[in-house]
Amino acid sequence: MSDPVEVKTLIIDEQEVSALRGQTILEVARENDIDIPTLCHLEGLSDVGACRLCLVEIKGSNKLLPACVATVYEGMEVRTNTERLKKHRRMILEMLFAERNHICAVCVSNGHCELQAMGQEQGLTHIRLPYRNPKLTLDASHERFTADHNRCILCMRCVRVCAEIEGAHVWDVMGRGINSVVITDLNDEWGKSTCTRCGKCVQVCPTGALFDKSKIGSDHPKYPDFLPNLKMMREAQ
Amino acid sequence: MTIEELEQIQESVRAESAKFDFEVNVCMDLACSSQGSDKLRDALVKAAEASGKKVLVRRTGCMGPCSSGPLVRVDPEETLYKHVTAGHAEAIVSSLGGEPVPALQCDLREHFDKQVRVVLENAGHIDPEKIDDYISREGYKALMTALMEMTPNGVIHRITESGLRGRGGGGYPTGLKWSTVSKAGGDMKYVVCNGDEGDPGAFMDRSVMEGDPHRVLEGMAIAAYAVGASKGFIYVRAEYPVAVARLTTAIREARRRGLLGSNIAGTTFSFDVEIRLGAGAFVCGEETALIASIEGKRGTPKPRPPYPAVSGLWGRPTLLNNVETYANVAPIVRNGGKWFANMGSERSKGTKVFALTGKIANTGLIEVPLGIKLWEIIDVIGGGVPDGHKLKAIQTGGPSGGCIPADMMDLGVSYDALMAAGSIMGSGGMIVMDDTSCMVNVARFFIEFCMTESCGKCIPCRAGTAQMYTLLTRICEGTATMDDLEMLEDLCSTVKEASLCGLGQTAPNPVLSTLKYFRNEYIEHIQHKRCLAGVCNIQAPVEVMA
Amino acid sequence: MSKLKLATVWLDGCSGCHMSFLDMDERLLELAELVDVVYSPVVDAKEFPDEVDIALVEGAVASVDDEKKIKKVRAHSKMLIAMGDCAVAGNVPSMRNPFGPQPILDRAYIENASLQQQIPCVVVPKLLKVVRPIHEYVKVDVFLPGCPPSADTFHTALTALLTGGPLDISELTRFGA
Ligand SMILES: Cc1cc2nc3c(=O)[nH]c(=O)nc-3n(C[C@H](O)[C@H](O)[C@H](O)COP(=O)(O)O)c2cc1C
Ligand code: SF4
Numbered sequence A: 001m002s003d004p005v006e007v008k009t010l011i012i013d014e015q016e017v018s019a020l021r022g023q024t025i026l027e028v029a030r031e032n033d034i035d036i037p038t039l040c041h042l043e044g045l046s047d048v049g050a051c052r053l054c055l056v057e058i059k060g061s062n063k064l065l066p067a068c069v070a071t072v073y074e075g076m077e078v079r080t081n082t083e084r085l086k087k088h089r090r091m092i093l094e095m096l097f098a099e100r101n102h103i104c105a106v107c108v109s110n111g112h113c114e115l116q117a118m119g120q121e122q123g124l125t126h127i128r129l130p131y132r133n134p135k136l137t138l139d140a141s142h143e144r145f146t147a148d149h150n151r152c153i154l155c156m157r158c159v160r161v162c163a164e165i166e167g168a169h170v171w172d173v174m175g176r177g178i179n180s181v182v183i184t185d186l187n188d189e190w191g192k193s194t195c196t197r198c199g200k201c202v203q204v205c206p207t208g209a210l211f212d213k214s215k216i217g218s219d220h221p222k223y224p225d226f227l228p229n230l231k232m233m234r235e236a237q
Numbered sequence B: 001m002t003i004e005e006l007e008q009i010q011e012s013v014r015a016e017s018a019k020f021d022f023e024v025n026v027c028m029d030l031a032c033s034s035q036g037s038d039k040l041r042d043a044l045v046k047a048a049e050a051s052g053k054k055v056l057v058r059r060t061g062c063m064g065p066c067s068s069g070p071l072v073r074v075d076p077e078e079t080l081y082k083h084v085t086a087g088h089a090e091a092i093v094s095s096l097g098g099e100p101v102p103a104l105q106c107d108l109r110e111h112f113d114k115q116v117r118v119v120l121e122n123a124g125h126i127d128p129e130k131i132d133d134y135i136s137r138e139g140y141k142a143l144m145t146a147l148m149e150m151t152p153n154g155v156i157h158r159i160t161e162s163g164l165r166g167r168g169g170g171g172y173p174t175g176l177k178w179s180t181v182s183k184a185g186g187d188m189k190y191v192v193c194n195g196d197e198g199d200p201g202a203f204m205d206r207s208v209m210e211g212d213p214h215r216v217l218e219g220m221a222i223a224a225y226a227v228g229a230s231k232g233f234i235y236v237r238a239e240y241p242v243a244v245a246r247l248t249t250a251i252r253e254a255r256r257r258g259l260l261g262s263n264i265a266g267t268t269f270s271f272d273v274e275i276r277l278g279a280g281a282f283v284c285g286e287e288t289a290l291i292a293s294i295e296g297k298r299g300t301p302k303p304r305p306p307y308p309a310v311s312g313l314w315g316r317p318t319l320l321n322n323v324e325t326y327a328n329v330a331p332i333v334r335n336g337g338k339w340f341a342n343m344g345s346e347r348s349k350g351t352k353v354f355a356l357t358g359k360i361a362n363t364g365l366i367e368v369p370l371g372i373k374l375w376e377i378i379d380v381i382g383g384g385v386p387d388g389h390k391l392k393a394i395q396t397g398g399p400s401g402g403c404i405p406a407d408m409m410d411l412g413v414s415y416d417a418l419m420a421a422g423s424i425m426g427s428g429g430m431i432v433m434d435d436t437s438c439m440v441n442v443a444r445f446f447i448e449f450c451m452t453e454s455c456g457k458c459i460p461c462r463a464g465t466a467q468m469y470t471l472l473t474r475i476c477e478g479t480a481t482m483d484d485l486e487m488l489e490d491l492c493s494t495v496k497e498a499s500l501c502g503l504g505q506t507a508p509n510p511v512l513s514t515l516k517y518f519r520n521e522y523i524e525h526i527q528h529k530r531c532l533a534g535v536c537n538i539q540a541p542v543e544v545m546a
Numbered sequence C: 001m002s003k004l005k006l007a008t009v010w011l012d013g014c015s016g017c018h019m020s021f022l023d024m025d026e027r028l029l030e031l032a033e034l035v036d037v038v039y040s041p042v043v044d045a046k047e048f049p050d051e052v053d054i055a056l057v058e059g060a061v062a063s064v065d066d067e068k069k070i071k072k073v074r075a076h077s078k079m080l081i082a083m084g085d086c087a088v089a090g091n092v093p094s095m096r097n098p099f100g101p102q103p104i105l106d107r108a109y110i111e112n113a114s115l116q117q118q119i120p121c122v123v124v125p126k127l128l129k130v131v132r133p134i135h136e137y138v139k140v141d142v143f144l145p146g147c148p149p150s151a152d153t154f155h156t157a158l159t160a161l162l163t164g165g166p167l168d169i170s171e172l173t174r175f176g177a
């Protein structure tokens, strides 16, 4: 907080922009209507840099940086849409689609899914990688919500919102690598967990992995935008 | 404790050993003790007592050429005996003072001549559970010198001058790291020693922790003094119970002697060390994951920056170095930065410990000056590839390393040369492969390791390594197409460039380097359904359900 | 200019893509000016012709028969279009993949059958272990995702392909559309 306010100027995609010291590349880009794709980032939650879709190129460096966590510096030259980045983004999306069982046609989130929309935005027409088709479970033990691991992309939004905003820390991750899954409590059934039934995780989940049972068979849009407002109101208190 | 007191201890140890005419050192490191060196030691003690000769029987850490174990070295003659069993104890003891036992003699002069022992100078010579043994070989003198005669900046300067680079894999300049931590603000800083050593087959750090634990503590204490830290953690994997036990003893003895704790040597410098156990996840060797693990969280990496040097353990500036890096500190402080910089090559100074394994006559632990040619390691120190087979490649750097083909054995071992060859120095694994190895299968083995050890946080590593494994399996089974090969290369590129931490970023190295040097083997599998080494069992695919 | 030869093929799918194709309604008449439909579930031909200009394939590859067909189609077609999510991505037919074919057959023909509990073994082709999209077997030239792709998608794509214009359907369709 004691940071002296300092303005930085930098270039994003040939556009000169200004930023405050400590701002992330993503924040600055969005302020200037420069689109950088993101999945794990959500305004109002801490950033984990897990989905790697927001990677950008920095002039003078061979390393790609995640825009959601990398902060700006004076004279930085950022490129957000090079061929190299597009290639990686496409591959990452293909990995996500092939990792679990995404059958959009019969998914509760069809039409409201951030992954599905991102695939379309990035011009994905098919998945070149072999589908992994893992056998995964679905937890319908909760009276209001369902967790379908077939659709989870391990973005950790549920884990973060539950710990950081609701303060309940019901969600966490179990297992390693390709066998990682999100769990409630110590891998107890969601319905028997310490869940406070606030439903925040369902609203922030970008896919059809967490959904409201009352919405099955109907449209199930989600409203993660409550987060910045909630945060603002809390900070005002 | 003062320098004078240290010298007194040295004197008394010398006086003690002067009481003996002979020293019989028995290697009690894992490889030797698993072949019965415990019993051997007991038998030697008995035989010595029965003989009436003045013999000191000492258990020591790793002597190096493990494949010749159990090893015994008789001093002062420095006669080395190989494959010794309890049954040989009497013969050895009765030979003392006369001719050595010819049947047991181990002539590894060439093996040792090319080596330079800095990190391992005490291993094999001292009883790792006796602090006085360590002190008798100039132990803790560097710490005393630093505290009494040098400023923290002076210590950092000396380390910088030495050109020491991190031995944990990255090769980051140690002096630079220390100076960053020392400049970081805050009243609380930490020093962490990375003893996670997750590379399969590697045991360099274990040998140092087990064979010379005080060396690590002394290095950490000097580092703490230099950067202004007062608290240290050693992160050791729980699979190393002996290392944990030795370090625990060492910490207790060092505290008792006032070499750890408050106001060390009567100065204002206080420093203490705690051990933290890792559960054996490879990724917990990555610094941000290691820090999370010490904090009691799930051991997953975080994006850097911020680097631990600025914000590490509990958000405080944290110096994190590898076991071997710390083990180099005391001799550098004692002998000066220039002494160290005189060893090694242009940008890779000093020595490096390697665990030499695979298809090679002398497997074990070696320490060589950097810049040494690969062929010197293989042909001279290693004694060549046995059983009339031909050398095919050397794999360095553990699962994140690469394979260097036999025709590049003139390469000098340095951080930059290995990197340019598509491999890395890593922490010091060195696996020799001969013509019975299928390079596609080798690549698949390492990818499988990375796949199972991936923490799962970021998608390129989590799913990318699994996809690579699937494609490599197809190639090994003869069901792949050339499109699969192209896909494999695309996957390598994304996993390498887009992964969050070093595990994912380096996971494709074994595939990329074998593709670079042994592409024909991939093509043979795919187009001619043939495995030249005869390792892969290629059969017609059965897709239809029964 | 002679008309181009168009074929449509039905593998493991629900025929929804063909329905959606027919939903082009009056625009089918325009299409008929440009192409001859030489093979399709909606015409009489029994054998896949030797030379086809454009083949539209619906459905995933799920049985030995599908595999044979798609290879034949590929061999005799200049351009192969994967039509709909089943052909493009496996989609609903691939939902059996985590379980394998046997439990699915058991469920359908034994557990849920009240009469004649037996798994058919003659006439019906054997199932493959894994249901895959067609591009895992043959080269595919154009992908039209969607479940099903809309009539507009078909119209836009075919118009572009037949007139040599730029093909951009990204606004019109997506997986599950
Ligand atoms: C996946 C992974 C595993 C690692 N494992 C180890 C290890 O077992 N021991 C180690 O010292 N460093 C390991 N490292 C390197 C550490 O992150 C860190 O760079 C090193 O400990 C720093 O010490 P140094 O500068 O003395 O080398 C690992 C890095 C990665 C990415
Ligand atoms: S979660 Fe999204 S991408 Fe996955 S099946 Fe559902 S709609 Fe499709």
Ligand code: SF4
Pocket (backbone or CB within 6 Å): A151, A152, A153, A154, A155, A156, A157, A158, A159, A182, A201, A204, A205, A206, A207, A209, A210
């Ligand atoms: S359940 Fe939803 S929010 Fe949670 S990790 Fe999976 S995709 Fe993300």
Ligand code: SF4
Pocket (backbone or CB within 6 Å): B283, B300, B301, B453, B454, B455, B456, B457, B458, B459, B461, B462, B499, B500, B501, B502, B503, B504, B505
């Ligand atoms: S690269 Fe692998 S180990 Fe590292 S954060 Fe990503 S998933 Fe975890």
Ligand code: FES
Pocket (backbone or CB within 6 Å): A037, A038, A039, A040, A041, A048, A049, A050, A051, A052, A053, A054, A055, A066, A067, A068, A069
């Ligand atoms: S949004 Fe930056 S890594 Fe996911």
